Amino acid sequence: MKSGRLFLLAALLPAAVLARSGDDYQNGAAASAAAKAYFKAVPQKLESKKISRRASAAVDEDGAYFTEDGGISIPPGAMIVFKGSGKCMDPHLPAPCCGEPMQFVDVGSLIPSKLRPMYGTLMERSAQGDPKVKANNLQHLVWALRTAGTDDPIANNLSETQIDFLDECAGKRGAFLRFHEKEKKRNAKREGRSGRGGSGRISVGGYSYDAADLRGTNATRRIEQHMTTLTEMGERSAHRTDSDFRYGEIEDELYSDITCDGGLSYTAKILNASDRRREFRAAEFAAQVGDGKIAGSRRQRVTMCPPDEIMVVMGAAQVVCDLSDECTDIDIDVPPRIRGRTQQKRNPDGGKKKDKDPRKPRSRTPSGDNPPQSEEEIPPVPNIPPIPGPKPDFDEEVTNIFCVVDGVVVRVVSLEYDAKTRKGILTVEILRGSSRKAKKYVRRNFDDLVRKQSPAKDAAKIPADAKLEIESIAINDKDLCEVKFRTEERSQ
Numbered sequence: 001m002k003s004g005r006l007f008l009l010a011a012l013l014p015a016a017v018l019a020r021s022g023d024d025y026q027n028g029a030a031a032s033a034a035a036k037a038y039f040k041a042v043p044q045k046l047e048s049k050k051i052s053r054r055a056s057a058a059v060d061e062d063g064a065y066f067t068e069d070g071g072i073s074i075p076p077g078a079m080i081v082f083k084g085s086g087k088c089m090d091p092h093l094p095a096p097c098c099g100e101p102m103q104f105v106d107v108g109s110l111i112p113s114k115l116r117p118m119y120g121t122l123m124e125r126s127a128q129g130d131p132k133v134k135a136n137n138l139q140h141l142v143w144a145l146r147t148a149g150t151d152d153p154i155a156n157n158l159s160e161t162q163i164d165f166l167d168e169c170a171g172k173r174g175a176f177l178r179f180h181e182k183e184k185k186r187n188a189k190r191e192g193r194s195g196r197g198g199s200g201r202i203s204v205g206g207y208s209y210d211a212a213d214l215r216g217t218n219a220t221r222r223i224e225q226h227m228t229t230l231t232e233m234g235e236r237s238a239h240r241t242d243s244d245f246r247y248g249e250i251e252d253e254l255y256s257d258i259t260c261d262g263g264l265s266y267t268a269k270i271l272n273a274s275d276r277r278r279e280f281r282a283a284e285f286a287a288q289v290g291d292g293k294i295a296g297s298r299r300q301r302v303t304m305c306p307p308d309e310i311m312v313v314m315g316a317a318q319v320v321c322d323l324s325d326e327c328t329d330i331d332i333d334v335p336p337r338i339r340g341r342t343q344q345k346r347n348p349d350g351g352k353k354k355d356k357d358p359r360k361p362r363s364r365t366p367s368g369d370n371p372p373q374s375e376e377e378i379p380p381v382p383n384i385p386p387i388p389g390p391k392p393d394f395d396e397e398v399t400n401i402f403c404v405v406d407g408v409v410v411r412v413v414s415l416e417y418d419a420k421t422r423k424g425i426l427t428v429e430i431l432r433g434s435s436r437k438a439k440k441y442v443r444r445n446f447d448d449l450v451r452k453q454s455p456a457k458d459a460a461k462i463p464a465d466a467k468l469e470i471e472s473i474a475i476n477d478k479d480l481c482e483v484k485f486r487t488e489e490r491s492q
Contacts, residue, residue, distance in 0.1 A: 030291065035247035035255035038271055042079065042316045043409060043431040045479070052309040053127075064312040070124050071281040072310065074254075079271040079316035080280075086264050086303035088227060089286055091143045091154055092204055094234035095227070096289045096299040098262035101246030104285040110301060114179050115145050121169040123283040127305040136165045139223050140214060142303055148176070149183025153202050153211035159219070205229040231263060234299065245290060254278050258287055264302050273317040282306050410438055413480065415454040417461045417487075423471075424462070426450055426483040435475045442481055446470060450485075465490055 053066040064074050074080055088095065089110055096102070111119045122141060126133045133141075140154070141162060147155040158166075158176075166176040202211050207229040213222045248256045253274035260266050266287055272278045282304040289299040409432035417424035426449060430438040442449060447468055451459050462468075466487040475481045 031244040077317040082307040089301040102258040103248035118170040157214040
């Protein structure tokens with residue numbers, strides 16, 4: 001019955017009315033098993049590229065890029081990683097602690113709908129380093145937007161300069177006060193009050209100060225001490241949260257992995273496992289710790305601004321799908337649109353036959369019907385199309401970059417060949433699997449790795465009728481396999 005009354009309260013009252021007590025905490029958030037499976041399976045050594053939102057470089061239509069409206073366009077199969085530091089959205093809840101798992105929640109449930117455009121502009125100007133944002137105390141402004149329309153002293157003690165700045169963000173003079181006063185009267189009438197509150201003292205965690213100080217020269221110091229108190233409250237009330245809560249699903253096939261780095265800082269990963277571009281706008285979300293169901297476990301929600309830079313990992317989802325198809329130690333229900341590929345198999349006669357329709361999910365054979373191959377039965381290199389991502393920096397396309405087989409994932413890094421000495425070096429990176437298996441795989445499939453998986457402009461230097469002879473294979477401490485070889489003319 002109690003949960004029913006809370007649900008009815010949340011449905012009838014605006015977000016600002018619920019902000020003080022934290023009754024707008026989103027209890028429906030839960031860990032995503034699909035997100036966990038994807039992020040756990042992504043190899044750690046995939047190549048990444050740093051992209052800055054302040055750079056004047058042209059938009060990479062094949063990769064990830066920042067949009068003009070503060071979003072990030074993520075191509076199919078790619079993962080972005082970024083660090084951020086936000087502001088507290090709950091002036092009466094403890095701060096999150098380092099290592100606590102977080103998820104994205106819609107900021108629309110935390111900021112009144114009529115103030116959302118104002119909030120979005122405020123976050124964008126903060127990300128751009130607008131000096132006016134700092135001068136007007138961003139933390140105070142965020143709390144004011146969260147408690148607007150209530151008798152909370154924080155929203156009722158903004159300076160004239162701060163109110164003018166919020167109106168500037170809204171693009172309409174008087175926008176904030178018009179909403180604030182109207183909602184205060186409406187809420188007071190509903191609750192049978194006068195609607196003239198908002199003065200007095202602010203108390204949180206044993207720290208108390210005069211609300212009027214927020215309009216004077218001591219405002220910055222009061223806000224900083226307020227935040228320090230909330231941080232100490234968080235450290236004293238640290239609790240265990242399910243670590244899997246960090247894995248969330250923002251939208252269908254758009255997954256997140258967020259961890260608090262301490263205070264209001266965090267590290268976020270977002271993976272697009274769909275077959276189309278997805279756009280992520282940070283200002284539309286806040287980061288939340290836990291589902292709020294455990295008594296005393298509620299923490300401040302953290303604002304998100306568009307990051308200054310991101311690391312982009314192209315093809316992360318595709319590699320996971322390849323691994324799930326070829327390796328027995330990864331169990332993930334891969335969406336068929338991502339898995340779809342025209343893989344070919346060889347028959348005993350040496351000919352080739354195509355798989356069934358690649359758009360359909362590949363069913364797993366029950367245990368015992370198709371036992372895993374032994375180390376001595378490693379098959380020829382499968383013909384897997386290139387992973388979605390930036391085009392290679394040479395004219396011809398690479399036939400295949402990632403080779404996945406029997407738990408081994410390797411990638412050709414470079415091929416060097418001197419036509420005069422007829423000697424060369426092939427460098428292969430081991431992304432997954434034991435060095436011993438990878439070494440054996442490279443030795444048995446060396447011709448294919450050189451002629452089909454290497455950059456075409458380098459492979460073209462080697463005569464097509466030449467015989468490749470391996471001189472030595474060595475694996476260094478960086479998981480790079482270097483193969484020295486020579487070419488010989490084939491005997492007639």
